[in-house]
Amino acid sequence: MSDYDLSALVRAGIDGDDDAWHELVRRHARLIAMVVRQYRLSAADAQDVSQLVWLRLFENLRSIRDPDGLPGWILTTTRHECQRHVRRKDRSIAIDPLTLATFRSEDQTELDGTLLAAERHEVLLTAMAELPPRHQQLLALLLVDPPYPYTEVSRILDIPVGSIGPTRRRALEKLRETTVVRAYLRAHSEPARTGGVRDAAAELER
Structure with missing residues (x-):
C-alpha cells in the first residue's frame, strides 16, 4: 500500500x-x-x-x-x-496584573521574535495553498523537520529523484510570486525584516 x-x-x-x-x-x-x-x-x-x-x-x-x-x-x-x-x-x-507588571524587557524581545517567526511561517503556509497541488505536495514534504529524503519524496510522489530539484526550484519561484508573499514583503520592506520569508524559502533550496 x-x-x-x-x-x-x-x-x-x-x-x-x-x-x-x-x-x-x-x-x-x-x-x-x-x-x-x-x-x-x-x-x-x-x-x-x-x-x-x-x-x-x-x-x-x-x-x-x-x-x-x-x-x-x-x-x-x-x-x-x-x-x-x-x-x-x-x-x-485570566491575566494576572502582577505577572504583567514583572514582565521583563528581555521576555518581550523573545516574545516579539516568536510572534514574528510565527507570522512568517503563517505567510509561507498561506502561500503554499495558492500553489498547484503538485507543488504543494513537494514543498510540504521538504518543509517538515526533518524533511523527507529525496528517495522517499520520489516514492510518495511517483517522480524521478532527478526531477525533484528542478521541480522544487519552479515551486519556489511560484511561491515567491504568490499574492500573500508579495504583500508580506511590501509590508516589511526593511532588509532586516524581509529576510524571514526569504530565508525560510532559501532553506528549501539547500
Whole structure:
C-alpha cells in the first residue's frame, strides 16, 4: 500500500481500506506536527488538534475533489484548528496584573521574535495553498523537520529523484510570486525584516 500514489490512496480510503488510511496518516503526520509546533501548544493540546484534523479528514475525504491537493488541505485545516484552539485558550485564561507588571524587557524581545517567526511561517503556509497541488505536495514534504529524503519524496510522489530539484526550484519561484508573499514583503520592506520569508524559502533550496 505504501507504493500507491496519493490519488489511489484517497480512493482506497474512501472505500474503507484501513491500510490506505494508515498510509495517509503515516505520510502526513509530520506535516501536521510541523504546523502545530508553530503555535507552541502543550503536548496534550497538540494531540487534541492532531486528532481533530484527522477527524475532519475522515469526515471530508469524499468531498476532496483533487486528491493531489490533500497536503494543502491538511495544511489549511491544521492551521485553522490551531487558531481556533488558541482563541479558545485566550478566552479562558485570566491575566494576572502582577505577572504583567514583572514582565521583563528581555521576555518581550523573545516574545516579539516568536510572534514574528510565527507570522512568517503563517505567510509561507498561506502561500503554499495558492500553489498547484503538485507543488504543494513537494514543498510540504521538504518543509517538515526533518524533511523527507529525496528517495522517499520520489516514492510518495511517483517522480524521478532527478526531477525533484528542478521541480522544487519552479515551486519556489511560484511561491515567491504568490499574492500573500508579495504583500508580506511590501509590508516589511526593511532588509532586516524581509529576510524571514526569504530565508525560510532559501532553506528549501539547500
